[in-house]
Amino acid sequence: xxxxxxxxxxxxxxxxxxxxxxxxxxxxxxxxxxxxxxxxxxxxxxxxxxxxxxxxxxxxxxxxxxxxxxxxxxxxxxxxxxxxxxxxxxxxxxxxxxxxxxxxxxxxxxxxxxxxxxxxxxxxxxxxxxxxxxxxxxxxxxxxxxxxxxxxxxxxxxxxxxxxxxxxxxxxxxxxxxxxxxxxxxxxxxxxxxxxxxxxxxxxxxxxxxxxxxxxxxxxxxxxxxxxxxxxxxxxxxxxxxxxxxxxxxxxxxxxxxxxxxxxxxxxxxxxxxxxxxxxxxxxxxxxxxxxxxxxxxxxxxxxxxxxxxxxxxxxxxxxxxxxxxxxxxxxxxxxxxxxxxxxxxxxxxxxxxxxxxxxxxxxxxxxxxxxxxxxxxxxxxxxxxxxxxxxxxxxxxxxxxxxxxxxxxxxxxxxxxxxxxxxxxxxxxxxxxxxxxxxxxx
Numbered sequence: 001x002x003x004x005x006x007x008x009x010x011x012x013x014x015x016x017x018x019x020x021x022x023x024x025x026x027x028x029x030x031x032x033x034x035x036x037x038x039x040x041x042x043x044x045x046x047x048x049x050x051x052x053x054x055x056x057x058x059x060x061x062x063x064x065x066x067x068x069x070x071x072x073x074x075x076x077x078x079x080x081x082x083x084x085x086x087x088x089x090x091x092x093x094x095x096x097x098x099x100x101x102x103x104x105x106x107x108x109x110x111x112x113x114x115x116x117x118x119x120x121x122x123x124x125x126x127x128x129x130x131x132x133x134x135x136x137x138x139x140x141x142x143x144x145x146x147x148x149x150x151x152x153x154x155x156x157x158x159x160x161x162x163x164x165x166x167x168x169x170x171x172x173x174x175x176x177x178x179x180x181x182x183x184x185x186x187x188x189x190x191x192x193x194x195x196x197x198x199x200x201x202x203x204x205x206x207x208x209x210x211x212x213x214x215x216x217x218x219x220x221x222x223x224x225x226x227x228x229x230x231x232x233x234x235x236x237x238x239x240x241x242x243x244x245x246x247x248x249x250x251x252x253x254x255x256x257x258x259x260x261x262x263x264x265x266x267x268x269x270x271x272x273x274x275x276x277x278x279x280x281x282x283x284x285x286x287x288x289x290x291x292x293x294x295x296x297x298x299x300x301x302x303x304x305x306x307x308x309x310x311x312x313x314x315x316x317x318x319x320x321x322x323x324x325x326x327x328x329x330x331x332x333x334x335x336x337x338x339x340x341x342x343x344x345x346x347x348x349x350x351x352x353x354x355x356x357x358x359x360x361x362x363x364x365x366x367x368x369x370x371x372x373x374x375x376x377x378x379x380x381x382x383x384x385x386x387x388x389x390x391x392x393x394x395x396x397x398x399x400x401x402x403x404x405x406x407x408x409x410x411x412x413x414x415x416x417x418x419x420x421x422x423x424x425x426x427x428x429x430x431x432x433x434x435x436x437x438x439x440x441x442x443x
Contacts, residue, residue, distance in 0.1 A: 078114065083108055091378065100396060102274075119172040124248065127176060168190070170199045217280075225238060240281060271413045279341065285358075304360075305393070313361065340387040340421065388423055
């Protein structure tokens with residue numbers, strides 16, 4: 001839709017926070033449409049769908065253990081550690097002059113095996129789902145089949161007839177490229193201008209074809225969708241409207257629950273779980289939020305994080321227009337160092353679900369990404385991408401807003417989880433340069 005000046009004026013009057021967003025000021029938006037779990041009704045996906053997705057992961061575990069030996073010790077299960085980051089918490093409290101009670105953990109998807117980012121959850125899942133469907137349709141497998149054989153030459157030769165395409169700012173392209181090439185597919189990744197050069201180089205080294213665009217994520221995904229659909233043997237992973245990506249992300253909730261149970265951490269109305277999720281197009285944070293809500297209901301509070309220059313989901317949900325508007329309609333340039341977050345238009349599929357589930361969204365400036373990256377490195381010796389570090393500011397933002405206490409919850413009993421979305425594959429020299437930039441900004 002073409003946004004008129006009158007519409008902008010009306011929205012600014014109706015949503016006063018929008019003026020701050022349009023001026024690139026960091027904000028905290030609390031979602032007025034958050035719905036109690038008991039009142040949600042039917043969503044586009046169900047807990048049964050999520051459980052079905054988890055079963056697919058289990059079926060493919062023997063294949064993953066062979067294809068990626070780094071997963072063999074875990075039996076082909078791709079999961080990340082949960083680490084308490086007390087030292088980082090202390091530095092955050094000092095830096096921002098804000099004490100926040102409760103415990104702070106980092107969900108280290110920056111350490112996810114093979115792809116080194118949260119996108120391994122959704123990207124791998126969708127490609128594996130597609131591979132399974134092709135194998136079933138062509139009589140390659142039957143119920144009870146040993147999926148370790150997906151690693152055989154027979155299957156690679158079979159999948160080599162088919163192509164996969166995806167539009168990406170970086171990490172989704174990496175995950176799709178790695179798993180598709182390993183299965184034998186020909187894979188094309190359409191990458192926006194903000195994608196880092198090292199990610200493009202790594203993809204090419206894995207055998208993917210990389211198409212580069214001068215425009216943003218929206219242009220890359222539009223071109224990728226168009227070119228892929230012209231090939232009847234090709235399949236497009238559509239980050240703007242993918243049910244399968246969403247379900248792949250949702251299964252992260254099962255792993256997190258097990259980790260919290262192992263730590264004897266209770267999650268209920270008196271012991272809330274607050275989760276902070278970096279957000280680009282909205283699929284991965286939306287899927288994880290959905291999954292956590294299926295397990296913990298109203299006891300979990302999920303907040304998305306976006307750069308001040310790419311607040312696409314914030315604008316879409318605040319105005320109620322979702323994917324019908326993009327940040328450029330509001331005079332926002334969509335230029336950010338958080339490459340995985342550089343998205344101008346939100347996912348239509350994810351936004352229709354997230355608008356009822358999330359507690360809010362906060363935004364932050366690019367310099368803050370680097371400061372937070374350095375704080376985590378100095379505090380707990382963990383190095384992540386700038387976009388991943390964005391989640392660390394959430395507990396400070398909520399404490400300053402008195403979010404929990406205003407809801408009658410004892411903040412001392414809260415557990416905060418910052419979701420770290422990427423970093424393991426960043427070349428050492430690149431990571432060091434990012435750390436030095438963050439360290440200089442802290443001084």
